[in-house]
Structure formats: structure tokens, C-alpha cells
Amino acid sequence: MNESQPIKRRHRKTRQDHASEIAEDYVEAIAELIETSGQCRAVDLATRFGVSSVTVNRTIARLTRDGFASTQPYSPIELTAAGQRLAKQSRKRHDIVYRFLLAIGVSEEVAAIDAEGIEHHVSPETLRKFQAYTESGSL
């Protein structure tokens, strides 16, 4: 009998999940910055997230440690293959959530904010429902 796992697996493992969320936000932002401006510097991420560049630096160090980013001192930030994959996937999920919110009538501004928060907590099943609704225009 294997009942050793916590009764309520429904509840997320807060610390770890939070770390993944930040990782996703960062790789997404890095990919976007590289796409739009050719490169990604710590200062760009600092502006974007409203944190100090010291904080960015350490987060990037973790991403590097975990195999998502790669850097040389004083050089632009790059994504590894794994980082690019994660960025692409996060971006896609983000877009689905954002478009869904627009489709149900949420304003662009609020949809942008809420999508940021929601995207990390949507299971594949829910995501499929979101997409289905957005595409068909109804349900």
C-alpha cells in the first residue's frame, strides 16, 4: 500500500513551484529580449521585473546552474537549448491564457497582468479548454 505521499497533493509545493515560476518568467523574458533587441543584458531584465541588477545576477546564476542559461562575465545572457525550449513552451502557454482572457471579455490591460500570474498554474487539461474556447469563440 503506497499512501506515503501527503494527503493533499492538490496543494502545490510552494517553494519549488515558486522557483520554477521565476525560471519561466526569466527565460521567457530573455528570449523576448534577444528576439526584439538582439541581446539580453542584466540591466534589461532588472528594468523589466522591477528588481535590482544584483538580484537579476543571482537569478541568472541559478538558471545557469540549472542548465537554462549560459553566460560569460560581463557578456550578454544567453539561453541553452533547454532554456530555449522552456521559453518557447512558457510563451505558448502565456499566449493561450492571454488570448483566452481577452476572449471572455477581459480588458487588454488586465488580461496582461492576470495572464502573468495565471500562466504558471494552469494544467494541460485546463489549457486545452482555454484554447478550445478561444478558437471556437464559444463553448
Added chain:
Amino acid sequence: MNESQPIKRRHRKTRQDHASEIAEDYVEAIAELIETSGQCRAVDLATRFGVSSVTVNRTIARLTRDGFASTQPYSPIELTAAGQRLAKQSRKRHDIVYRFLLAIGVSEEVAAIDAEGIEHHVSPETLRKFQAYTESGSL
């Protein structure tokens, strides 16, 4: 000219928001436990959230510090008026999200998990849309 705030207010202030999420999860759980079993003990919350009772203890200490909970040593955990208000509001928001997910066809199990994650990131505007959809059965 007041442009001192970070350019992207869209992005949540991670640390602080995360703390609020935990506060909401806890007061919600405390209220529920008191309702269903008459009282709330640290060990109940530990089981519920899958963390150690030491962790629960310290979280409760923070909630107490912040005016949401009150405790005597070795006694059950209680909510202050503010805690009860927060619990009620969180519960309501949770239910709206959960019912909305069911309404768009997400399974009960997945809806329960996703609602836990999503509820903290839904603005009043989006919440109204969710509720409108759930109630009218369409949009």
C-alpha cells in the same frame, strides 16, 4: 512628474505576493478546519499542506504578527476578525474560480488543483467575467 515606479508594474512583486498567497491559503484552511472539525491544530495544517508542523508554526507566527491569527501556546489556532474577513473573501474567490473551471469542462480533480494556483492571480475584473460565465452558462 511621478514616473518613479518600475516600468513594468504588470509583473508582480514576487516575494510579497507570494507571502500574501500563503497567508490566504492558511486563513482559508484554518476557517475550513474550524468549520468542519470545531478547531484547527498545527498538525492539521501540516497534513493539509504537506509540510512539517514546525513550518506551520512559524507561518502562524507571521499571521499572528500580521493580525490575521491569534494563538496561545499549545492551544488551537484562531482567526482574528481580519483573518476571518480574509478567509471569507479568499474562499469566495476560490469558489468562483473552481466553479468556472468546472463550467468550461475541466474535470473536478484538475479544477481543484488549478483553482488553488489560479485564485491568487485573478483580478476583480476577471473574476467578474468568470462569475458571469458560470452563472449564465455561456457568454
Added chain:
DNA sequence: TCAGAAGTTTAGCCATTGCTAAACTTTTTG
């Protein structure tokens, strides 16, 4: 070219959120 501006890194601070081990209190039960 070289001095200052811009950007990055290091050092060191704090709070939160997780843990285990151990001490302590309360409850249960033989």
C-alpha cells in the same frame, strides 16, 4: 586616449519558507 558613464560583480545584509533534532506540554490510556 583616457575619463567618466554604464553595466556587472562581489560582499554582506534581511525575511521567508522549507527541514531535522530535541525539548517541552498536553492528552490518552493501561
Added chain:
DNA sequence: CAAAAAGTTTAGCAATGGCTAAACTTCTGA
């Protein structure tokens, strides 16, 4: 009632994620 079980608290460790100050590197323009 006393001992064991159950629950709580304290002490102390680690990682994450935030900060400022200060040192360092790189870039830029007079």
C-alpha cells in the same frame, strides 16, 4: 496515577529572493 503517545515549541541549518554599497570591467565621447 504514571507512562507513553501526541502535539507544540525552540534551536539551528539551507536555499531563495530581495536589497545597498562598493569594486570592478567595458564602452563611449570629448
